[in-house]
Amino acid sequence: MSGRMLVALTWRSAVQARYVLLGSLCLLGGFQLIIVGQASAIEETRSFSRIAELMPGFLQRGLGNQALLLATFKGMVAFGYFHPIVAVLVSVVAIYVATEPAHEVEGRLVDLTLARAVPRHVVVTRSLLLASGVLTAAALLMAAGTWMGLRLFASPEFEAPPARTAGLLLVHLVSVALCFGGLGLALAAGARRWSTAFISAGLAAVVLYLVDFLAIGWPFMRAISWISPYHYYPALPILAGEPLAWQNVGVLLAASAALYAIAYWRFSRRDL
Amino acid sequence: MMADPAILVDGLTKYYGAVVGVEDLSFTVERGEVYGFLGANGAGKTTTIRLLVDLIRPVRGRASILGIDCQRDSLRARRLIGYLPGELPVYADLTAAGYLRHLARLDDRPVSPAYLAELLRRFDVSEVDLRRRLRDQSHGMKQKIGIIQALMGRAPVLILDEPTAGLDPLMVRAFRDTLGALRKAGDTTVFLSSHVLAEVEATCDRVGLIRDGRMVATGTIGDLRRSATRRVIVDFREPVNGSCPMPAGVTLSTRSARQWALDVQGPLGPVIELLSSLPVEDIQVAAFKLEDYVARYYAED
Numbered sequence: 001m002s003g004r005m006l007v008a009l010t011w012r013s014a015v016q017a018r019y020v021l022l023g024s025l026c027l028l029g030g031f032q033l034i035i036v037g038q039a040s041a042i043e044e045t046r047s048f049s050r051i052a053e054l055m056p057g058f059l060q061r062g063l064g065n066q067a068l069l070l071a072t073f074k075g076m077v078a079f080g081y082f083h084p085i086v087a088v089l090v091s092v093v094a095i096y097v098a099t100e101p102a103h104e105v106e107g108r109l110v111d112l113t114l115a116r117a118v119p120r121h122v123v124v125t126r127s128l129l130l131a132s133g134v135l136t137a138a139a140l141l142m143a144a145g146t147w148m149g150l151r152l153f154a155s156p157e158f159e160a161p162p163a164r165t166a167g168l169l170l171v172h173l174v175s176v177a178l179c180f181g182g183l184g185l186a187l188a189a190g191a192r193r194w195s196t197a198f199i200s201a202g203l204a205a206v207v208l209y210l211v212d213f214l215a216i217g218w219p220f221m222r223a224i225s226w227i228s229p230y231h232y233y234p235a236l237p238i239l240a241g242e243p244l245a246w247q248n249v250g251v252l253l254a255a256s257a258a259l260y261a262i263a264y265w266r267f268s269r270r271d272l
Numbered sequence: 273m274m275a276d277p278a279i280l281v282d283g284l285t286k287y288y289g290a291v292v293g294v295e296d297l298s299f300t301v302e303r304g305e306v307y308g309f310l311g312a313n314g315a316g317k318t319t320t321i322r323l324l325v326d327l328i329r330p331v332r333g334r335a336s337i338l339g340i341d342c343q344r345d346s347l348r349a350r351r352l353i354g355y356l357p358g359e360l361p362v363y364a365d366l367t368a369a370g371y372l373r374h375l376a377r378l379d380d381r382p383v384s385p386a387y388l389a390e391l392l393r394r395f396d397v398s399e400v401d402l403r404r405r406l407r408d409q410s411h412g413m414k415q416k417i418g419i420i421q422a423l424m425g426r427a428p429v430l431i432l433d434e435p436t437a438g439l440d441p442l443m444v445r446a447f448r449d450t451l452g453a454l455r456k457a458g459d460t461t462v463f464l465s466s467h468v469l470a471e472v473e474a475t476c477d478r479v480g481l482i483r484d485g486r487m488v489a490t491g492t493i494g495d496l497r498r499s500a501t502r503r504v505i506v507d508f509r510e511p512v513n514g515s516c517p518m519p520a521g522v523t524l525s526t527r528s529a530r531q532w533a534l535d536v537q538g539p540l541g542p543v544i545e546l547l548s549s550l551p552v553e554d555i556q557v558a559a560f561k562l563e564d565y566v567a568r569y570y571a572e573d
Binding site: 004005008009012015016107108109110111112113114115116117118119269271272 | 361
């Protein structure tokens with residue numbers, strides 16, 4: 001019985017958010033197309049060496065030789081999966097979907113749902129399911145954008161990132177976003193206003209991205225960067241083909257699970 | 273063994289920080305009854321309803337629906353409820369038909385298409401109305417859809433918060449007829465809050481009056497009539513001077529030589545006995561009005 005209710009609620013939420021979600025997903029897929037197009041244009045003119053020369057010193061010092069990977073066709077194509085805009089946008093999409101319970105409480109829609117024999121946990125599970133579905137769709141569309149870009153713009157002799165590398169980057173990206181989705185849901189499970197939960201979680205995503213980015217050249221930030229989910233997304237080592245440290249994904253999934261558990265707990269106890 | 277009442281509220285207490293929602297509230301609604309729940313704005317009507325539906329949790333006390341605890345066994349209790357909130361929330365993108373379809377999917381009880389069609393006919397909701405987005409519809413139409421969604425699952429207990437708010441007189445009559453049919457069938461209990469006292473007087477078997485989160489009066493309209501203070505105006509053929517002792521429950525409110533105004537609480541027999549020895553020309557007894565009765569409590573707020 002709960003299954004049927006879960007499907008009904010998930011479908012309703014997906015339909016309601018369709019324009020925002022479709023727009024964001026198209027943007028993410030389109031971004032990959034554009035970045036492959038740009039990388040192809042640079043590679044055709046053999047200009048990557050000049051980009052390497054222009055790379056800021058603090059990046060080279062902070063990231064070491066792996067920074068130079070960004071100044072290759074392979075690196076630039078893969079950059080589409082950890083570009084700041086992409087990393088933050090994917091997280092914000094997850095937060096947008098996950099904070100729906102607060103929107104339903106604010107608009108009293110939850111009254112009609114939960115006055116029926118719908119268990120409270122179904123509302124939270126719906127948001128988790130939808131966030132996971134949207135992130136999977138985002139990853140698939142980004143991969144499709146890259147594939148299409150390579151077919152449309154790149155010469156076959158250009159060295160594209162291997163499928164495994166692209167897959168690992170996307171797994172990490174989705175894991176980070178799931179973590180922020182969990183944060184959004186945990187906040188929404190206790191909030192009376194959607195904007196409170198969405199803005200708080202969204203700001204957290206931006207600030208924590210900055211913490212991780214600034215950790216490249218700032219020892220203080222390096223000391224606290226472990227709090228940022230982006231810290232567990234080692235894009236350049238993955239790109240360099242270093243042996244994969246699965247504990248990064250483990251940390252992200254464990255943090256997500258903890259945040260989702262908090263969301264379930266808070267929502268089950270709260271006044272609506 | 274006695275069957276559990278349809279609704280039992282026992283010592284229910286809810287605070288919003290320092291503000292009292294309801295405090296030590298107790299009452300019962302018997303099976304098959306239509307119970308009117310009255311009170312001024314902020315008196316605690318909606319808080320009580322939301323506690324019954326388990327949307328909010330009490331600090332202490334308990335509530336049950338047909339013997340099932342609303343908090344401890346919330347899911348089973350909610351299976352028995354059809355609920356109309358005070359303000360119907362709408363999905364911006366849904367038509368009225370889509371809205372009812374979505375809520376029917378969430379209903380535990382299957383919605384009979386024949387019964388739904390009957391409700392739509394009774395509340396005069398046309399095919400065109402069903403195809404329009406709910407957010408673009410009038411308040412009255414939203415209210416009709418709200419009533420229909422509460423009734424369509426044929427729940428044994430209906431909890432309706434201000435059901436006739438925004439309805440035109442014809443639809444108020446349709447609602448009244450629907451309640452009448454439910455009452456006749458005898459298998460549905462209705463708990464409704466309302467500000468329309470004439471409506472409550474016409475439709476409810478019993479009423480409860482809540483003030484500052486506490487029940488201050490409850491009973492049938494007849495009970496309230498008997499407990500209410502009534503104004504009796506007595507005109508005399510000739511001046512009546514001097515004093516005479518008033519029976520218990522009778523107060524001489526104003527007096528002139530040829531007219532007395534008495535406030536009477538309880539039966540009129542002692543007043544008639546008192547007046548039998550006096551030169552009475554005419555007696556006017558003010559008819560009981562629930563509105564006046566409730567207004568007296570509201571005024572004390």
